[in-house]
Amino acid sequence: MKHLLLGDEAIAQGAIDAGLSGVYAYPGTPSTEITEYIQMQQAKLMKAEPDAAEKRIFCKWATNEKTAMEAALGMAYMGKRALVCMKHVGMNVCADAFMNSAITGVNGGLVVLAADDPSMHSSQNEQDSRFYGKFAMIPIMEPSNQQEAYDMTKAAFALSEELHTPVLLRVTTRMAHSRAVVCTQDEAPKQNAMSLPENVKHFILLPAFAKQNYAELVAAQPVFTEKSNNSPYNVYKKGANPKKAIITTGIAYNYLMENGEPEATVLKITQYPLPEALIKQMVADGAEEVLVVEEGQPVVEEMIRGMIPSTIAVKGRLTGDLPRMGELNPDSVRAALGMEPLPVREKEDIVVSRPPALCQGCGHRDMYAALNEVAREYEDSRIFGDIGCYTLGALSPFHAIHACVEMGASVTMAKGAADAGQHPSIAVIGDSTFTHSGMTGLLDCVNSNANVVVLISDNLTTGMTGGQDSAGTGRLEQICYGLGVAPEHVRVVVPLPKNMEEIKQTLREEIDYPGTSVVIARRECIQTLKRHLKAAKAGK
């Protein structure tokens, strides 16, 4: 069957067709659509075949990437195929589970999908997940187009089961969010039956067992490399001028080909560890100069330096032949190839930037309006922000927050600042980010009765990624009580202009209380509200 699919959707369909039993993920651009696609397909299936239990795929959102990774490992432990999806920085959150899943190995297939965001379209850094794959010493697959995204997802599950290892599937924003026609299989997928691992000690990482496992992982490296050497997705093509060679990976291959078939030898890499035999072939064919064209950080550019004679010049992002940071494009690759640029028009200088803003009518706006007024009543208020739509509170017209680092940092940074003597020290965090990584920080606050106000801006959803379920909806007060915040210092307000005086008074009282308090500003996201009203209308 032919479909017009986003890269993310191609991965999702590939996983379904590979016999997936569970997808585990926390929303994060540009990975979100993978899980959403599986949820949508499952909803259709539930309607069409309500009794087909053998076709069910677990696809409920996880609280964060670490819980997602661990649940997926548990499913793979039981012999079934599991997919974990996240944006690149999610890899940091799940790193403990991820790294150790390489030591345990897997029973059923386990594919970890990391969607990197070079150029930081919606992220705070452009870390390259291939480092994680290399760090964990597991195979990595990096498809170059939507069809490969589909095919290689299926291949990744097969490889995972064959080698008893998790496989990292790495894409970048352009692959995740670009559509093309994908041919998919016609036969119905079949899920694995439940089965226990052959050797359960593999999953008990006591040092004595872990040493044995790690020795096996090290010993398996040549096998992994052999798989790369023989992978149909790694393609070596000797050029008319083999003195020049180009190594290109994943989607970067497309930018190379956009500029025409080169005279140089081309090694297209989409499966790692690096295919050593193909790189040796490139040297044997007389390469004197190698240009490395890869999306993301200079991972391959660094790695091949140790694999080829030092007389061969290596060019790429480190040498300035390609930009050191940011996404590649046909133009930057064209320049690196030494080709003349296409004739272009001048950029228009009267065009000004149009930054994103909080929606009109959004509750975060009313929350910031009140917070800003109260904060100004104190000599030096510090407001630690977090990751979500409300990070836009840093921009005009609010200029409200003084920090935004990573998921949950608002709570614990506010605590650290309070420990240092800062007052008022205020954290602003969304409901979904709070349950993702803010709860543990709040427990730290409670344990030392830190003089902080944690303002949870609760819009009942994971807003910035498009309105996915939020793990703590309806239970935030109970969570705060359970963590030990005094119930009289867990306050709830409704962020609307008419409630401005009440919100301000509540904030003042809690700032003046010398201990840990929580203020929940709760009003549904305006976007999900519109959707709910529309659905309700359609239902009538």
Next chain:
Amino acid sequence: MKKNIILAGVGGQGILSIATVIGEAALAENLYLKQAEVHGMSQRGGDVQSNLRLSSDPIASDLIPKGGADLIISLEPMEALRYVDYLSPEGWVVTSADPFVNIPNYPDMEAVKARLEAVGHLVSLNVEALAKEAGAPAQAANMVLLGAAIPMLDIDHDKMIDGVRRVFARKGEAVVESNVAAVEAGYAHSLKQM
């Protein structure tokens, strides 16, 4: 056949619906297609764009090279100008003439108009007014713009209308007809202005 199109606008204006219809028509023609979209943070009232590439031969890059765009279709006049350096010397701009002002430093509208005229190949139209004239709601303004771009697309007018019908079919006959009327209004306007 090869067409590189940049779709531009402000988050929420509906550029992806234009892409959906063109994509639908292109697939029916068995053309190759690649469409890079913008998701995530930039949707919140910020500038958005999508690269849409159609070709009778396989397409390599998801992104259009600078100077390689045949057509800019924009739901906002300043946003059309934002990508002019991607437009080929022979390329066309089809844009809404209605500014969307949600920033304090929006440039002088006369200057924006003058720069658009300077592009050489321009169709500029009041999409909302044309939608209303055609008896369609303001939300169909993007379909007026799509209609205005049909002459530059190398996809037959009737095939595009079929695409509109298929894309909106599940929303009922009334929605289909008002969107078709909007497309026809844009198409007629474009033929007059070209």
